[in-house]
Amino acid sequence: MKSIFTLIILLFTTTIFSQNSLSGTIVDEKGNPVTGANVFIEGTYDGTSSTENGEFNFTTTTSGKQILVVSFLIFETLKTVIDVTDFKNKTIKLRENVTSLDAVVVTAGTLEAGDKSRVSVLKPLDIVTTAGSAGNIIAALQTLPGTQSVGEDGRLFVRGGEANETQTFVDGIRVAQPYGASTQNLPTRGRFSPFLFSGISFSTGGYSAEYGEALSSVLILNTQDEPDQNKTDIALMTVGLGIGNTQKWNKSSLSVNANYINLAPYQAVIPQNVDWNSPFQSLSGESVYRYNFNTGILKFYAAFDSSKFDINQENFNSLAKTRVNLNNTNFYMNTSYKGNFGNNWQLTSGLSYGNSQNKIGIDLNDVKNTENAAHLKLKLKKSFSERLKLSFGADYFATQFDENYNEYLGTTNTSGYNSNIAAVYTEMDIFFSKKLAVKAGFRASNNDLLKENTLSPRISLAYKIVKNSQFSLAYGDFTQTPNVDYIKYSKFHQFESEKASHYILNFQYNKEGKTFRAEAYYKDYSNLVKYDTQIAQYNSVYNNNGLGYAKGLDLFWRDGKSIKNLEYWISYSYIDTKRDYKNFPTQATPNFVANNNLSVVTKYWISDWKSQIGFTNSYSSGRPYNNPNEVTFMNGKTKSYSNLSFNWAYLLTTQKILYFSVSNILGTQNVFGYDYAKNPDETGYYNRKEITPTADRFFFVGFFWTISQNKKDNQLKNL
Amino acid sequence: MAKIIITIALFISSFLSAQGQYEQGMGKAFGLWKEGKNAEASDLFERIASAEKLNWLPNYYVALVNTTTAFGTKDKEKINLLLTKAQNALDVEMAKYQNNAELYVMQAMINTAWIVYDPMTNGMKLSPKNMELYAKAEAIAPENPRVVFSKAEFQINGAKWTGIDTKPLCAQIEKAIGLFATFKPESAFSPKWGLDRATEALKNCK
Numbered sequence: 055m056k057s058i059f060t061l062i063i064l065l066f067t068t069t070i071f072s073q074n075s076l077s078g079t080i081v082d083e084k085g086n087p088v089t090g091a092n093v094f095i096e097g098t099y100d101g102t103s104s105t106e107n108g109e110f111n112f113t114t115t116t117s118g119k120q121i122l123v124v125s126f127l128i129f130e131t132l133k134t135v136i137d138v139t140d141f142k143n144k145t146i147k148l149r150e151n152v153t154s155l156d157a158v159v160v161t162a163g164t165l166e167a168g169d170k171s172r173v174s175v176l177k178p179l180d181i182v183t184t185a186g187s188a189g190n191i192i193a194a195l196q197t198l199p200g201t202q203s204v205g206e207d208g209r210l211f212v213r214g215g216e217a218n219e220t221q222t223f224v225d226g227i228r229v230a231q232p233y234g235a236s237t238q239n240l241p242t243r244g245r246f247s248p249f250l251f252s253g254i255s256f257s258t259g260g261y262s263a264e265y266g267e268a269l270s271s272v273l274i275l276n277t278q279d280e281p282d283q284n285k286t287d288i289a290l291m292t293v294g295l296g297i298g299n300t301q302k303w304n305k306s307s308l309s310v311n312a313n314y315i316n317l318a319p320y321q322a323v324i325p326q327n328v329d330w331n332s333p334f335q336s337l338s339g340e341s342v343y344r345y346n347f348n349t350g351i352l353k354f355y356a357a358f359d360s361s362k363f364d365i366n367q368e369n370f371n372s373l374a375k376t377r378v379n380l381n382n383t384n385f386y387m388n389t390s391y392k393g394n395f396g397n398n399w400q401l402t403s404g405l406s407y408g409n410s411q412n413k414i415g416i417d418l419n420d421v422k423n424t425e426n427a428a429h430l431k432l433k434l435k436k437s438f439s440e441r442l443k444l445s446f447g448a449d450y451f452a453t454q455f456d457e458n459y460n461e462y463l464g465t466t467n468t469s470g471y472n473s474n475i476a477a478v479y480t481e482m483d484i485f486f487s488k489k490l491a492v493k494a495g496f497r498a499s500n501n502d503l504l505k506e507n508t509l510s511p512r513i514s515l516a517y518k519i520v521k522n523s524q525f526s527l528a529y530g531d532f533t534q535t536p537n538v539d540y541i542k543y544s545k546f547h548q549f550e551s552e553k554a555s556h557y558i559l560n561f562q563y564n565k566e567g568k569t570f571r572a573e574a575y576y577k578d579y580s581n582l583v584k585y586d587t588q589i590a591q592y593n594s595v596y597n598n599n600g601l602g603y604a605k606g607l608d609l610f611w612r613d614g615k616s617i618k619n620l621e622y623w624i625s626y627s628y629i630d631t632k633r634d635y636k637n638f639p640t641q642a643t644p645n646f647v648a649n650n651n652l653s654v655v656t657k658y659w660i661s662d663w664k665s666q667i668g669f670t671n672s673y674s675s676g677r678p679y680n681n682p683n684e685v686t687f688m689n690g691k692t693k694s695y696s697n698l699s700f701n702w703a704y705l706l707t708t709q710k711i712l713y714f715s716v717s718n719i720l721g722t723q724n725v726f727g728y729d730y731a732k733n734p735d736e737t738g739y740y741n742r743k744e745i746t747p748t749a750d751r752f753f754f755v756g757f758f759w760t761i762s763q764n765k766k767d768n769q770l771k772n773l
Numbered sequence: 774m775a776k777i778i779i780t781i782a783l784f785i786s787s788f789l790s791a792q793g794q795y796e797q798g799m800g801k802a803f804g805l806w807k808e809g810k811n812a813e814a815s816d817l818f819e820r821i822a823s824a825e826k827l828n829w830l831p832n833y834y835v836a837l838v839n840t841t842t843a844f845g846t847k848d849k850e851k852i853n854l855l856l857t858k859a860q861n862a863l864d865v866e867m868a869k870y871q872n873n874a875e876l877y878v879m880q881a882m883i884n885t886a887w888i889v890y891d892p893m894t895n896g897m898k899l900s901p902k903n904m905e906l907y908a909k910a911e912a913i914a915p916e917n918p919r920v921v922f923s924k925a926e927f928q929i930n931g932a933k934w935t936g937i938d939t940k941p942l943c944a945q946i947e948k949a950i951g952l953f954a955t956f957k958p959e960s961a962f963s964p965k966w967g968l969d970r971a972t973e974a975l976k977n978c979k
Contacts, residue, residue, distance in 0.1 A: 090812050090813070090816075092815075092816035092819055092820065094819075094820045094823060096823055097823055097824055097826075098820075098823070098824050099794050099798050099820055099821060099824050100820075101816075101820045102816075103812070103813050103816045123823070125819065127851075127854040127855070127858060128854060156850055282898070282901035282902060282905075283901045283904070283905065566849055614893070621893075708937070
């Protein structure tokens, strides 16, 4: 009896759990067999790993329609619905995973600094450990190819473009006033302290349709999503004090920092080339609050900065020096949200508001100006697959600028403008294979002040020739509202947008710790603003007939591998550019352009001394200047510029760092250009004055202390 | 009557076979892993995970197998793929269980592999994160020997750069070894690794 039961049960189980066998071959896109792929029926134990010939063979107790999963490291996981009763000797083709490390990346124009990027040329730490940068993001970027080092200005000049042709974005939202206030021939620096940012993307051309209102370049700074821990940072420096604190909670975190800079004690000790009445002083603070939702992150960033100085500048047009007294206050805030929803949708949105007020006394005359700028942004991105992504979005920029110029005992001149720009864009990312990727899109915008609509196409593609090496190509049209110096006279003249087209060919080689990058470009400028007076003023006659070009080659080599403990990079840029703009009588190379720029940056870690020592050498060939005593326009050329900087960071303990840096060790007498008198003297000769750095050398000594529970952390990254 | 018996028997047999399937599958996967067939072991754990959606162990082992494989791999590209695979598997379970100390230890292990992969870039970023993970794990299971050992080991490895005193850390390893002796795994397949590594680490202490 018992045996009958057993027999019946056995019979039943085999009938109910009747088995279907499945078989086939797994191949890659070229038809080569794939060994070791995991093939199975979803939700069951039934499956196997493919053999050396890519073959598989297994049985399943399931029946009917089931999901077959095939997964293998370097390929996209494949899920297909199959009928298990009829799945024999099938060939399954796997597609390469385009997100894998060795897949092609569209890189034309872009220099990345960050940990997420696969094609980083800079590491996050570099911003602050580069000799000569002194914690200034902008100064560190000036060691990259494609930039001009313009010592008397301090801002970013990219590939023959003026400084205002670079637009800065924090978490995707525009920063209308990215630099501290300054006056003629006094260099400024970036407003942002580097340690709140985890990624920097600096594009020297051909950038995405997501970014507009920039003729030459975009600088994209991303704040950290998550700070590492609770801590307090204290900095004591020869130029001021700084304090910072980070608090971290379960889902949110807050970082604040405040800095007070006063150059008076420093300038009392170190001889200055300029005559200060009251040296530069500033009080600034930043804060970032982050809140993590399950599927997104909300960030709130705010920065406040108030600075002033009072200086006597030599002036050829009068006997006495000109006294410039500047007071600037700047407030910037930015809220952004980034999150995922639905079926592979990503939403990025945000708004920013910036307010900048300047009070400038020039001898007895007064200039007061106020700028209010806002940016609203919405972007949606849909990933149809790893291979096809579509993004589209809209931007709204509103800017209001007012300026009053009060002449002593004279009239008050007011100027200003109100501008509203609405733009939409769309862009598609397509991976045809692991070797070929294309990004194409366009941007359409409407500017109510200029009464114009523009349409700007952008396209870039990348092709991987062999492992570690790839080519990229990019083309794009870019437009930008003219500089505030002109547009504030909009009441008197109807301006048009300035335009540029970029053509870029890029080659990149990347191998563990080594990067080589070469980029050739051609830039075509049109519609540039021209005027007919010595300086731009309300009654100048303006037109948009200016034009120009820039072409050149940028080279970059970085190696952190060949010599132990040594990390170095070399940037070289060659540029040939001419413009007919402003009040130029003919096409000429502007005075901020040096044809050859070379930077060599080295960092060496000495364990025995617990020290990092770095040298940065910058060299630029001579820059043109216009000598009114000569017939030919812009015929002069300064001598070449060179600056060797040194820094030394010494770890007293893991949480206390002593830092020392000095610029221009060799004491090279650099000349940036010449200021010529507006009118000739009695003999008919125009006198001139050299434009030089404010001091021959800059010394900096600082003590940095981090207080946190985790004794490992220090401010090395803040230096 | 016969029908009822058959039905019951069928029910039991199918139940037993499902139960047996898990045990058999896990056993086989561990066997493959022991033989050094890491990829196949990972594949099998992955298949078990697909069937046992309410059990965190199979995905935990997918993460563990791939991470330990990554430690023994030189090819950077391969390391990246292995760690990505480990991370994806762990993410599935992390989303379901926020109170599992073993998962936090696993996450810290993946992070450590990334630090070894590129210390310059990842060290600064992930070291504090690991300390945070160990703190979380400690809060949940202060007597888990893997938590105590992994935390101490991580700090000892970092001591080369930070210069902190390793003596108290070595004492922690000794404590962990004591805990291994009394630790009772929840089930036959629950994590119980670590004793040999701890003993090895203690030798380096002296």
